[in-house]
Amino acid sequence: MDVKTLCLGVLSMGDASGYEIKKVFEDSFSHFYVAGFGSIYPALAELTRLGHVTCSNIEQEKRPAKKVYHLTDAGLQAFRQTLSGTHPHHRVRSDFMVLVVFAHLLPPQRVEQILATRLEDIERQLKLIDHCVSENGQSAPGTAFAAGFARTVLLAGRDYIEAQRGELLKALREKS
Amino acid sequence: MDVKTLCLGVLSMGDASGYEIKKVFEDSFSHFYVAGFGSIYPALAELTRLGHVTCSNIEQEKRPAKKVYHLTDAGLQAFRQTLSGTHPHHRVRSDFMVLVVFAHLLPPQRVEQILATRLEDIERQLKLIDHCVSENGQSAPGTAFAAGFARTVLLAGRDYIEAQRGELLKALREKS
DNA sequence: TCGATAATATATCAATTCGATATATATCTT
DNA sequence: AAGATATATATCGAATTGATATATTATCGA
Numbered sequence: 522m523d524v525k526t527l528c529l530g531v532l533s534m535g536d537a538s539g540y541e542i543k544k545v546f547e548d549s550f551s552h553f554y555v556a557g558f559g560s561i562y563p564a565l566a567e568l569t570r571l572g573h574v575t576c577s578n579i580e581q582e583k584r585p586a587k588k589v590y591h592l593t594d595a596g597l598q599a600f601r602q603t604l605s606g607t608h609p610h611h612r613v614r615s616d617f618m619v620l621v622v623f624a625h626l627l628p629p630q631r632v633e634q635i636l637a638t639r640l641e642d643i644e645r646q647l648k649l650i651d652h653c654v655s656e657n658g659q660s661a662p663g664t665a666f667a668a669g670f671a672r673t674v675l676l677a678g679r680d681y682i683e684a685q686r687g688e689l690l691k692a693l694r695e696k697s
Numbered sequence: 698m699d700v701k702t703l704c705l706g707v708l709s710m711g712d713a714s715g716y717e718i719k720k721v722f723e724d725s726f727s728h729f730y731v732a733g734f735g736s737i738y739p740a741l742a743e744l745t746r747l748g749h750v751t752c753s754n755i756e757q758e759k760r761p762a763k764k765v766y767h768l769t770d771a772g773l774q775a776f777r778q779t780l781s782g783t784h785p786h787h788r789v790r791s792d793f794m795v796l797v798v799f800a801h802l803l804p805p806q807r808v809e810q811i812l813a814t815r816l817e818d819i820e821r822q823l824k825l826i827d828h829c830v831s832e833n834g835q836s837a838p839g840t841a842f843a844a845g846f847a848r849t850v851l852l853a854g855r856d857y858i859e860a861q862r863g864e865l866l867k868a869l870r871e872k873s
Numbered sequence: 874t875c876g877a878t879a880a881t882a883t884a885t886c887a888a889t890t891c892g893a894t895a896t897a898t899a900t901c902t903t
Numbered sequence: 904a905a906g907a908t909a910t911a912t913a914t915c916g917a918a919t920t921g922a923t924a925t926a927t928t929a930t931c932g933a
Contacts, residue, residue, distance in 0.1 A: 530799055618843045622726075625839060680849075890919070
């Protein structure tokens with residue numbers, strides 16, 4: 522599923538500028554989809570060209586002007602079509618796990634730091650999910666399911682690290 | 698962490714051809730790092746140019762010839778350096794979760810199919826981990842930790858889906 | 874033994890994505 | 904007045920993805 526499709530998804534919840542779409546990605550989608558301006562702006566240009574969205578320049582007082590995008594009927598149809606034909610892939614790219622796999626090449630102190638940093642990141646993400654859930658009162662059923670899923674998976678990872686970190690460090694110190 | 702670095706990591710476990718490196722990615726790293734030939738072969742060419750690996754053409758009987766790569770001292774040093782300076786990012790790109798978030802735009806039957814497919818994929822990945830653990834008898838401590846981590850997280854996700862699928866489908870049917 | 878399929882092996886390429894950077898306006902703080 | 908932060912759009916080189924091309928050998932059923 523490409524950034525174009527995700528932009529259609531965000532716009533199905535209401536009109537937005539590229540900047541606002543980026544904020545939705547950061548605030549609500551960051552646990553399962555990361556995208557930056559470098560992919561969002563070209564995606565919106567292409568969607569406009571395809572007629573899947575329309576674009577209007579909005580002058581603002583006290584802020585720079587913005588381009589607000591609106592989902593067309595053709596855009597919604599294309600979005601539904603993509604959702605219907607997409608396999609539910611779920612892929613992880615984890616530098617954390619790479620670092621752990623090669624932990625025997627690092628000083629134990631650095632491994633401790635890696636685990637601690639990962640735990641901090643998990644806490645930060647948990648807070649973000651909770652904040653996001655409490656803010657969006659009446660959201661779609663899938664949103665609540667997804668938030669719960671992300672939460673559960675993060676908690677399981679946190680508990681595993683906390684339970685096994687001692688064992689890992691012991692094994693690493695024994696080998697060296 | 699880029700594909701070049703991961704190739705150095707694989708080669709730190711022993712000499713290998715591009716094809717064999719790909720198999721290691723698939724068999725052992727697939728839960729946290731996916732890479733195809735399109736990134737592996739260019740990475741090996743660049744690493745050779747940098748002097749981080751050496752390459753020798755090996756003729757084989759009963760098989761096509763292969764290029765076997767060997768990690769140099771400079772390569773190992775560069776690998777350690779990268780491991781020392783890399784933040785333990787852990788990112789998920791999940792079409793599954795996107796589909797769930799927009800489940801209200803799909804027929805409930807399709808949502809059921811998505812959840813079932815995801816559960817099948819999880820089972821397949823769990824089997825791969827178990828197979829991988831049983832095959833590599835005496836592996837590095839980090840490898841065991843990483844396998845346990847991946848296993849725990851997958852199990853938590855599976856249990857969540859099984860526990861909450863009924864609720865999600867009920868909510869979706871009520872709205873429509 | 875013929876033909877199909879699968880496994881081994883390398884390589885390339887267009888399309889997409891990533892990450893950094895550039896530019897500009899307005900607000901808020903010190 | 905200076906400096907930091909938030910809003911806002913855009914571009915670009917580098918890296919990655921996913922598909923495709925090519926070739927050899929093995930395997931297995933008809």
